[in-house]
Amino acid sequence: MPAAEDLTLLIQAAKAAGDIALKYSGPTAQRWDKPDGQGPVTEADLAVNAMLEAMLPRARPDYGWLSEESEDNEARLGKDRVFIIDPIDGTRSFAEGSATWAHSLAVAERGVVTAAVIYLPQRDLLYSASKGGGAFCNGTPISVTSPGALSAAKILTAKPNLDTQHWLGGTPPVFHRSYRPSLAYRLARVADGGYSAMLTLRRSWEWDIAAGDLLLREAGGLISDRLNKPLLFNNRVPLLDGVVAATPQTHLELFQALDPIGPGIAG
Known part of the structure; x- marks a missing residue:
């Protein structure tokens, strides 16, 4: 079909x-x-x-x-x-x-x-x-926003994701943090250019992410799990290892700052 x-x-x-x-x-x-x-x-x-x-x-x-x-x-x-x-x-x-x-x-x-x-x-x-x-x-x-410095980026994420254990050197990067309760809506707001990224480092259910995954990609953004691996759906256990969705430049800068062996969290 x-x-x-x-x-x-x-x-x-x-x-x-x-x-x-x-x-x-x-x-x-x-x-x-x-x-x-x-x-x-x-x-x-x-x-x-x-x-x-x-x-x-x-x-x-x-x-x-x-x-x-x-x-x-x-x-x-x-x-x-x-x-x-x-x-x-x-x-x-x-x-x-x-x-x-x-x-x-x-x-x-x-x-x-x-x-x-x-x-x-x-x-x-x-x-x-x-x-x-x-x-x-x-x-x-709609399309993702134009690239800009990470320090000026508006990013949708919960406060626990800024815990020092998740970032290289124990220091999260500086950016403007906001929050929305719906993961799907967070992804949509990145896709429509309202925000530069959304970040969740906890394991996330596929049904929260699947629609936003395509919306973000078709809007010109990048999306991956917290280890920078592509998202695949319809897994036996329908959980993803976190989600990082952003403009291409912000996605790169976030992964330059994230600790690849940091633990997943709720948020």
């Missing part, structure tokens, strides 16, 4: 997801804590996931399925193409009544993302990309 046709399907699905999620009020939606400290889930997450799990596999019955809110199984590993879905990325933000949560939808083919959508319905922002087709926000082409 051509990536452009998959993208059309993902855009339709993301808009339908937004229609469902907006029927709920985050602060009053039923909420449960997942086992093993995996964070919260709300009735809105489950409702969106149920719709997507009915809609997308019906449209592409030969694709595998990986979603944060679906029980995983190994059937997806034998598929050339797989949906990688986060029904609501930034559930804590949603539950608190913030608008910085997103639907993150992607298709990966043999480990490489080929179609992707990140949709923030409360902000009326729909980011989209297909392999070789460019990156867009609300239909307008």
Whole structure:
């Protein structure tokens, strides 16, 4: 199936997801804590996931399925193409009544993302990309920001990533730090030129990253794990070893400063 046709399907699905999620009020939606400290889930997450799990596999019955809110199984590993879905990325933000949560939808083919959508319905922002087709926000082409000195760069990252144990010489580089709760939204803001980079050194779930991976690459940026290895998706254990996504120059400068044997962390 051509990536452009998959993208059309993902855009339709993301808009339908937004229609469902907006029927709920985050602060009053039923909420449960997942086992093993995996964070919260709300009735809105489950409702969106149920719709997507009915809609997308019906449209592409030969694709595998990986979603944060679906029980995983190994059937997806034998598929050339797989949906990688986060029904609501930034559930804590949603539950608190913030608008910085997103639907993150992607298709990966043999480990490489080929179609992707990140949709923030409360902000009326729909980011989209297909392999070789460019990156867009609300239909307008986007690209990463022009190179600049790392000291002037605006980087989205959590405070624990600045711990001295992660940086050569025990000193993190100087830059302007900001934070957004949704990893997908952080990646989108780098892709649209709003920030120079996003950085997370913890192990990260594929469904948080997959859509932003393609969006960032199609916008002219670079993305890798914390050891500067390419990201591949639909792994048996769907976890990535951190994420560094940036303009090419900022990506280079961050890896000149990162300690390659530093531990991964939460953040």
